[in-house]
Amino acid sequence: MERVYNPKEIEQKWQKIWDDEKAFAASDDYSKPKYYALVEFPYPSGQGLHVGHPRPYTALDIVARKRRMEGYNVLYPMGWDAFGLPTENYAIKNHIHPKIVTKNNVHRFKEQLHSLGYSFDWDREINTTDPEYYKWTQWIFLKLFKAGLAYKAEMPINWCTSCKVGLANEEVVNGHCERCGAEVIRKVKSQWMLKITEYADKLLEGLDHVDYIERVKVSQKNWIGRSTGAEVDFPIAGKEDKLRIYTTRPDTLFGVTYMVISPEHPYIEKFASEIKNLDEVKAYQEQAARKSDFERSELAKEKTGVKIDGLTAVNPVNGKEIPIWVSDYVLMSYGTGAIMAVPAHDERDWEFAKKFNMPIIQVVESSEGPVDVNEAAFVDVATGKLVNSGFLNGMEVAEAKKAIIEYLEKENIGTQKTNYKLRDWVFSRQRYWGEPIPIVHCDKCGYVPLPEDQLPLELPDVESYMPTDNGESPLAAMRSWVETTCPCCGGPAERETDTMPQWAGSSWYFLRYTDPHNTEALASPEALKYWMPVDWYNGGMEHTTLHLLYSRFWHRFLYDEKVVPCPEPYQKRTSHGMILGENGEKMSKSRGNVVNPDDIVNEFGADTLRTYEMFIGAFELSAAWSNEGVKGCRRFLERVWKLQEIVTDEAGYSKELETRMHQTIKKVSSDFETLKYNTAIAAMMSLINDFYKAGKVTRDEFKTLLILLNPVAPHMTEELWQIMNYGGRLYQTSWPTYEEAKTVESEVEIAVQVNGKVRATIKIAADISKEDAIAAGKAAVADKLTGQIVKEIYVPGRLVNIVQKG
Structure with missing residues (x-):
């Protein structure tokens, strides 16, 4: 009886199995070779995932899954960059506490990511709004303060004349407030600053020791200037x-x-x-x-x-x-x-x-x-x-x-x-929804750091978090929280009421993933020494200036403080192109061209979405969405599914396809390492065509195909693995190897020309001599050779050309 490909049933089944088996949990056995794959953690908005998110997540999921099959202890974590302006603005507009908004958004995002079958280690999930996390963000700030790298200075801010509040640059559109449309002016305010300029030369020098794609290095150098x-x-x-x-x-x-x-x-x-x-x-x-x-x-x-x-x-x-x-x-x-x-x-x-x-x-x-x-x-x-x-x-x-x-x-x-060109980093926001800055001001002692045993300094859980009308943070109105005693002299003091920018939590999150439940340190020295640096970090090109620079700065500072074991946080950094709407424009609600990944998963399956996101085009370039392309990837997976009907009991690779198998293993293995996911999938599509052309596929050929395709389409391949009784779990098997000698064609097809015009094609041995190639060519076109032969040409692997007169 023919088995029907039912993605919804298959995908839910395997997601539960992976959860139950903790299939992708990184091991604490530090004797194994390690691999740390990292994607930028998302800002969990109310809209949920868009189809741009799965592109980088799938790409690094492919790398993580391949590395596990190669015997590595893999860390592939996920978390939430959850403080910030959009949540606060949504909370103000809808009168819902930012904490509740964040909790709901995270729940939605996690459900969506789970439905796509990513091999994240969910035991290491972090959230920048968790006090147990931002305790260490505050701790790093105090380190910077004590080192003289955090200071106060008069700086201009964007001031909305209607909302009476300071705005971030991204909230100002053509000189007007994005939220209310009122005019925005510049207003000078005392702000916390971080002296990143002290690290300009170190940040430049560090680029000589990392494997970043060239355009990322150039953007870093230009920003430092x-x-x-x-x-x-x-x-x-x-x-x-x-x-x-x-x-x-x-x-x-x-x-x-x-x-x-x-x-x-x-x-x-x-x-x-x-x-x-x-x-x-x-x-x-x-x-x-x-x-x-x-x-x-x-x-x-x-x-x-x-x-x-x-x-x-x-x-x-x-x-x-x-x-x-x-x-x-x-x-x-x-x-x-x-x-x-x-x-x-x-x-x-x-x-x-x-x-x-x-x-x-x-x-x-x-x-x-x-x-x-x-x-x-x-x-x-x-x-x-x-x-x-x-x-x-x-x-x-x-x-x-x-x-x-x-x-x-x-x-x-x-x-x-x-x-x-680099300027010191403005590290203040006159906002509620951010990490409190652990500093108090005392008229006698000046700015005084909180003792470390008083961390985390938690955000007060209050009903009103509306902005003030004088440009101060909403925290300034919470006098019972603001008024405190000076840790230095015991006299009256006031807490700092500005909060940290969203950049704060994302400047060190990669370190916390290595040991996320540690209550004594941001991570243990043993965990940091084992896992750091990140082996491969992928993110948007728009984050290759500020986020990358800020996180490199924090990490280099922590290295100087002997907190982390290596000077650079990321050994390799790549970037992906944007996914555009079908009309080639950036996706937005106003353009009506937004594609919801949930809809694609419901109609075609998560494996189809993952395959299409990798097949859509060159990974580093932007590409337009195509519903026809999605359908094409679904048809490809259905062809893989139906191959089970023509599997033979023949062992090993068939003589006819042995070279193609070794070539495909080599190509897919290489392309997965060099971001050429589209050509890797194309190679597997071509191999499947060969199977159908031959009318059969051996058990070992099918087994190898399933392993190669598994990082892209993990649910379906795992199901087929089980159906075929290959034993154990596919995610636990070894990555296939190839023999270089067997990737070379033993036979090649060449054209036979007479006076420059193709008259036949023949197959000959790849290492045939010139004389034998010309003889085989002449035999194939014997009926066309009616004149005097004046020249015989052989271009190895390409053609034989017989030139005749008369």
Whole structure:
């Protein structure tokens, strides 16, 4: 009787068996070879999983399952990045406590992940909102504080004029509050900061010792943005004060024709009485305060600015007085809040100079010939000779840089400097739903850390968590929680009311997975030494700057503190492409192109969804969803299912398919390791075609196919394994091996041409001699050889061509 493929029944059956058997629990036997596979833990939203989630989870599940079959003790964990803005906003809007929202969302996500058959070790599940977890987040913060790497500073925040609350950058859309649509302005507030800049060089150096895909390394390096150049002082005419700037191109100093300062620069306030157009400058400052840093620094935007009437600067290398402008493209948070402008050799400066009719002086010759810098922005000046530059004239760029720095230092007007684009990390949120910062403020003792035995400092479980109307955290209104005693002097003190950002819990979660139930440490030294570093970490490309940088920073700090055994947390880091809607656009409710994975599982089965997500296209590239593609993957699995009907009792691999079997094992094994999941599946599809073409499949051929396919489609293959009585569980078997010699074809099919036109195809031995190949070719087209043969050509493995006359 034909067995019908019923995914729902099969998948529920095997998910229960795996749960009961704790099939994928990592062992505490540290004598075994280990493998730590990690995916970014999700933010559990109310919407549940979308079809983008299964792509990376399935990819690393394939690696984890293969590693177990190769004899490794595998850690493949899952947890929840559950603090954060969306939950709090949902809670405020619907009057449901964030704790309840989080609990419901986690339950929904876990059900969905379970239904997809992932081999996560659920005994190691973590949740960033669990006090037993964030106790150690707070502990790490105290370590940073005691090391001088956590401090308070005045920093601008996004302030919604209607909600009366500070917003994260992602909540500001086109200068307006995402939630209410009101105007957002910049407001200065005292914030906790982490001194990540202290670790800039270590974070760069660490990239030399890890296996990250190149675009991930590049994004890290660009974000840190190390450059070498010089700091130069431009005197303000008639004053003792100077405008200090940083430039990577001190060799172009003779080309400076104006200066630009940030709207927030303190000199505006200091010299307010001497600025003749102060009202105009003040109006521009207000205008700039309504823009985010991103909007202000966007290269393509229209250049705006106000010339300061009453103040000028002096170019220190030639003594020329030059105007000072205020423009919002200069940020006070980057560099010194002032720049020198060389419009001949910088596109942005050139556009600004052209708009406001300022002089443009070329100081580096173009290697591509003369350029009219007043007509076209001239920016290619990495090489060339200096002109219009006094004592630098005739020097090459590299030589001029050295000479000008020597001059600046000799004249005491500048110095060589290494600079970074990286800024210290703003670590405060004026929110309720986050980790409390374990610091109290005492008028006598200042900022005082909580003793470690008082951790975790738990969030107060209160009814009201609505934002305040003065920009403070909702915790500030909870006076019974805020008012406390100073751990240092015993006098009255107040708790810090800002909470940590969502980045906090995700900056060390990979460490907790190694020993998630430890109450004495974030993880035991033995567990950390065994499991770390993570062997393979996959996540979204959008997280390869901040999250990756922040977690590397925390880990490197903990290494310096001798808490962790290795300097880098992740040995390998890869990224996946996004899954788009069928129309090729990003999935969103407003576009009506969202695909719910539950619907695919209900209609086609989890194995079909897993197979399709791996077959949809090159893993690192974005790909458009296709319902036809889903149906095609279901048909593929049904063909695998029906193979059981043509299995023979023949042992080993058949003579006809032995080479194909070894080739397929080699290809699938290699492709699973190099993110080429689509071509691995294509190879198995091709092998199945060969089985059906032969009309049979041996027990060993079918057994090997099931093992190769198991990491992709684990439920169905496990069921077929049981039906075929192969013994034991498929997930406990060994990964198949291949013999290199047997991957080489013993026979090849070649074309036989007469005068360049194909007249036949023949099969010949792969190692046949030229003479025998030509003889076999001539025999195959004997009836076409009616003229005089003038040439015989053999291209090994490809073709025989007989050239004749007449």
